[in-house]
Amino acid sequence: MLNIQKLIQKCKIEDVISRYTQLEYKNENNLKACCPFHHEKTPSFLVEIVEKYFICFGCGKKGNVINFVSEIEGISFEAAYNLLAIEHGLKVNTTHLQLLNEVNDYYKENILKSSSYLLSRKIYRDQWEHWELGYSGETFDLSNEFKLYTSELEELGLLNVKNKGTISEFYPAVLSNRITFPIFNHKTPVAFGGRTVSNDSIKYFNTKDNQFYSKMNSFYGLNHAQKSIKEKDQAIIVEGYIDVIRAHEHSYENTISSMGTSLTQIHVQKLKNLTKNVLLFFDRDLSGEEAIKRSCKFLIAYGFENIEIGLLPEGEDPDSFLLQKKKLEDAEIFPIKSLIKELYSKEEFLSIIKLSKDPFSINQDLLNLYKINIETLFKKDHQNLFNSERYVKINKYVQLSLFLDVFPDYYEFINEDEIDLLEEAKNDPVFIRLKINNFYKKIKQPNDVFNKLRK
Ligand SMILES: [Zn+2]
Numbered sequence: 001m002l003n004i005q006k007l008i009q010k011c012k013i014e015d016v017i018s019r020y021t022q023l024e025y026k027n028e029n030n031l032k033a034c035c036p037f038h039h040e041k042t043p044s045f046l047v048e049i050v051e052k053y054f055i056c057f058g059c060g061k062k063g064n065v066i067n068f069v070s071e072i073e074g075i076s077f078e079a080a081y082n083l084l085a086i087e088h089g090l091k092v093n094t095t096h097l098q099l100l101n102e103v104n105d106y107y108k109e110n111i112l113k114s115s116s117y118l119l120s121r122k123i124y125r126d127q128w129e130h131w132e133l134g135y136s137g138e139t140f141d142l143s144n145e146f147k148l149y150t151s152e153l154e155e156l157g158l159l160n161v162k163n164k165g166t167i168s169e170f171y172p173a174v175l176s177n178r179i180t181f182p183i184f185n186h187k188t189p190v191a192f193g194g195r196t197v198s199n200d201s202i203k204y205f206n207t208k209d210n211q212f213y214s215k216m217n218s219f220y221g222l223n224h225a226q227k228s229i230k231e232k233d234q235a236i237i238v239e240g241y242i243d244v245i246r247a248h249e250h251s252y253e254n255t256i257s258s259m260g261t262s263l264t265q266i267h268v269q270k271l272k273n274l275t276k277n278v279l280l281f282f283d284r285d286l287s288g289e290e291a292i293k294r295s296c297k298f299l300i301a302y303g304f305e306n307i308e309i310g311l312l313p314e315g316e317d318p319d320s321f322l323l324q325k326k327k328l329e330d331a332e333i334f335p336i337k338s339l340i341k342e343l344y345s346k347e348e349f350l351s352i353i354k355l356s357k358d359p360f361s362i363n364q365d366l367l368n369l370y371k372i373n374i375e376t377l378f379k380k381d382h383q384n385l386f387n388s389e390r391y392v393k394i395n396k397y398v399q400l401s402l403f404l405d406v407f408p409d410y411y412e413f414i415n416e417d418e419i420d421l422l423e424e425a426k427n428d429p430v431f432i433r434l435k436i437n438n439f440y441k442k443i444k445q446p447n448d449v450f451n452k453l454r455k
Pocket residue numbers: 035036037038045056057058059060061
């Protein structure tokens with residue numbers, strides 16, 4: 001049985017939420033932030049410390065700490081409950097999380113079997129411990145060790161039950177003969193990456209998504225990096241596990257990895273709550289270039305301020321580079337501005353603008369390079385709308401939301417009709433665009449809006 005109330009009482013909601021955002025004190029009992037769930041420039045996301053809930057006056061999302069984790073991690077309420085419960089020493093309603101912990105311990109106990117490989121890569125014991133590295137054992141070892149949990153291990157993506165061994169009664173492990181890199185949700189391992197130490201042609205392999213983990217949404221190293229990302233207000237993004245470990249060793253503790261894929265929209269959405277400045281290191285080859293193109297698309301659309309691309313000499317990765325040079329600053333580092341035209345045609349850049357929830361947040365220098373003016377762009381789009389019936393409603397919405405952006409504290413004075421209007425408008429792209437357009441153009445003085453609304 002879930003013990004929801006007990007967990008909510010035991011959890012410090014502000015500590016959990018601050019793993020994902022930059023929270024600031026509004027007053028003694030309230031913290032505020034720009035909402036992690038929708039795009040905004042002034043904070044309308046509040047955390048109530050005593051009452052233990054969050055609410056966003058912009059998009060309407062609200063709830064307790066379990067709702068928050070479920071929403072931001074894209075996992076079920078029950079999975080979020082279990083993750084938080086295990087972290088807070090409460091009874092959980094699943095064997096899966098204990099099992100992930102036990103498997104991690106089992107891998108860690110085996111690490112000496114792969115120590116020669118690790119030492120050859122100059123990864124030493126203190127790093128094994130810090131990153132909880134381990135060794136997977138051979139094909140049937142895991143199945144043999146956890147005989148009673150075959151189906152759970154399969155659900156977690158650790159055993160391959162379809163391929164039962166012909167001689168053995170055991171099932172092959174998904175990771176075998178590999179160094180294991182646990183991927184954490186805060187302090188709980190939820191998935192694993194593996195680096196082969198035999199001659200497997202697939203060098204790196206990750207366990208598949210499970211109820212606690214989605215690759216599209218996760219960064220390797222974030223558990224150790226989030227504090228530094230917030231402090232330095234920058235994230236360094238690399239491709240590999242060992243790159244992350246090496247970077248942290250050299251005091252780049254704000255380094256994370258998207259585990260061999262380019263950044264997804266969900267990655268970027270998550271990252272923007274921690275910082276809007278990134279430095280990317282991808283391989284200097286065709287697939288690396290593709291990864292840069294795909295990743296930067298979202299970074300631009302989400303209004304990241306400083307996007308920098310680090311290029312290492314061919315054949316080098318951050319790990320090998322740091323072992324020689326000690327400093328990432330010795331790489332060639334380009335602001336995206338200087339590469340943008342090589343990356344995207346004007347047509348492609350326009351499609352990035354369409355991706356954006358707030359085109360006005362897109363870096364002006366980049367827009368200038370393509371001679372794009374956002375205001376004219378949207379005006380042309382919606383010219384006929386300005387005369388329509390709907391416009392009256394839209395105009396009211398624009399004024400209302402501008403008013404709230406300027407005076408978020410006055411939310412409580414809005415009447416029910418107005419709240420309905422905000423609700424109706426919130427997912428309508430035309431409303432949103434016109435809000436953006438009018439925000440900057442139509443209404444110049446916030447006080448005008450204030451007066452109009454209060455008349
Ligand atoms: Zn929101």
